Amino acid sequence: MWLSARHWRRQTVFFGGGLAVGSAAVVLAKGGDAAQWALERILSWWPTAPLVMTPLGYALAAYVTMRWFNGAQGSGIPQIIAANELPSTSKTRSDMVSMKVAIGKAFLLIFLLVCGASIGREGPSVQIGAALMLVAGRLGGIRREGALLLAGGAAGVAGAFNTPLAGVIFAIEELGRRYEQRTNGTVILAVMLAGVASVILAGNYTYFGRSAANLSGWPDVLAVLVCGVAGGALGGLFSQLLVWGIVNFPRRWGGWTYRRMAFFAGACGLVVGIIGLATNGATFGTGYAQAKDIIQVTSNLPWYFGPLKLIVTLLSSMCGIPGGLFAPSLSAGAGFGHALEPFLPMVPPATVALLGVVGYFSGVVQSPLTAFVIVMEMTGDHNMMLPLMATSLLGYAVSRMVCKYPIYHAIAHSMIWNATRNEGLTIQHRGSAGEASEEM
Template sequence: MKHLHDIPSAFKQEFANPRLWWTRAVVIGMAAIAGLVVVGFTWLAESALDLFLHFNAKAWWLVLLWTPALAALIVWLTRRYAVGAAGSGIPQVMATLDPAVNPADRSLFVSLKLSAAKIVLTAGGMLGGLSLGREGPSVQIAAGVMLAARRFLPRHTQISAHSLLVAGGAAGIAAAFNTPLAGVMFAIEELSRTPEQRNSGLIVAGIVLAGLMAVSISGNATHFGVIHPGPIAMALALPGLLVTLVAGVAGGLFSRLLLASARGNPLGRLSGWRSRYPVLFAAVCGLLVAAIGIASHGATFGSGTGATRAMLAGDSSMPAAFVGFKYVATWLTVWSGVPAGIFAPSLAIGAGIGHDIAQLLQYPYAPALIALGMVGFLAAATQAPLTAFIIVMEMVDGHSMVLSLMACAVVASTVSRVLSPPLYGALAQLQLQRLPQAPTSQTTS
């Protein structure tokens, strides 16, 4: 016969154990600090971009000198002092979670030093007007802060480094997008492979708290305002399906292009030149990004958040080739080797796809197609459909489009899987090659 639940013992275990309370305090406290750090990083990155746009408006030609020079400097600093800060930051966190990584080697991918470097270098990229996002870097930054909590936890704690890394990475998404629910989903979909049931509530609480830190400072307003998608009826079906398929194909090819660039596959001679002269290569990429920015009348500079917001608001002044311009500018930025995320640029590209198809079909409710384009391209590029769906839903207050956004994310991600392996998983395998003795597992193909 099973014993009844022992309430006094359970009470003592949960509420009268000082070590357990100290563990909770450390995890929750570091989650709050991680959220605050990401909020500060957000302010710094956006201020850097505002400063760039201010000077660019006064002297448009200056970008042809400034952007390549800053791109070269950032790549030199990254390679010289913080190799682990290169790229998005999400693959580094995923690599750190790999069982092949010894505790002594975690600092190759995630640490307070790399978090600090990531903040400065990514903000520097924004100051140069490069086409990058800050959300992926926020994952690595917050994970570094949370991992530092390990030294303050009591001995023989049940909170593992794996749990702290998952909580930190997800907290970065939650605080960066001001979307706590998306942070939880990101932890489930991308980071957590072996969740620990006993501590899952505490970890989720830490993720949500980090997001709430952003809400408390930045306000509870949606990132892109409240969209007005019009009636969600059969009239949306064919235009919505077209946006979904185009975004899925474009996002899948984008993922394949980024992965091929990381492996050194595209344009063989250029990849060889990149490996021999990385700083000069970064300068050339910066010059091309600057030229694209001038050709697009400044629309492609920075993360693309301004362009996305303008399209959702009904601004029809976007360049006709904005999608192509932003697509290439983001690829060149990532290929240059600067620390750069792709979440915000992906949302901008997807918004452009929805905007263009709405104009082509003369669909009267463009915001609906723009929102579908955002979720479709992001889901296809990252192959994380649930995270993409929740991020966009929370950022545009698109609760009336829940089923449409979810279906778009799933279909676009499925299309992408035909064209490319999961981007972050494959990049994480490349990161593992930096280990002193690289694991024998083959890179995803």
């Protein structure tokens, strides 16, 4: 095997795929930062621009996505989950993991951030990473497409956040509920290579900087309970509303046409623009800067920042435009933690904010290990390991009482249901979340 030219060609192509995914995640991050800088300049020249620019941008992006890049809608994580269950002959599956859709998603994401959309780039990095890894695997003659999709998606998370451990946990817990032991090496190697590319291009940084959070005694355990219960309930409410908006609302409205989708997206964009103006632009974009300021205790945002960020993220996610949930959810969670600080005066503000982040984020994605590891790696704060884990697990448990099915899997199985209906496919495996699209 070690003397086989075919073996080394496959390994070389695969290594290149891992490095390409990490590089793409960094390029997308830089593009997102440039887009938010451009939005700030536009607002300084024309303060009321979002009343025109945001609804028109939403409408145009929704139309272009549905017309030419169908499969690029939303986060990108449900697409990879669905692609793992759909047969390789499915046109829907091919669209979801095609390079055409991946490239279109990247450009539309940056365009929407300039328009003020409350979306993140981490979910799209998963879909783009999976598409890149699939291309690399095909060039190298690797036929295990399921493992390639998992590896590419995990590498996308690792490259986007510079959190390699979170990438592995994410692949196991979120993307691969039917995870096979033989994919371990594929995923870990891809994540490692993506992490190397991220460090080379962007440096070894922590996403939110270093946190001053700490728990000093038994009274502070109250903060874990409050943030876990409140964050989980709010995260579950967000997920339930979003699943209803994506799965049920189009059916009750008679399905989407290009015109209806553009009109609905424009209406959502108008509300997002009005809320953004009312908060002096705080709710626009990923929310990365606002979350970092709250965690670093340098923010003067009002208590209602978290609820408003939830609303604009909900509207942005259900109107058919490309964009992820990770960063906006982390920002909203920080906002909710910030709002809880007056009720926990004996607990350091940074601690409440960080617990609010993990409680709400775990409630939204219902992947407690991924949520805990991502937040821990983003802050580099290992002293908060046990409180973060406890809050994440509590948030997950409370969220499941509000929203029965994990959000990404419920949306993914709605996609599978639509594909089987439109293409006449038969799917052998339907997980417990598979019935979500029929019940909701």
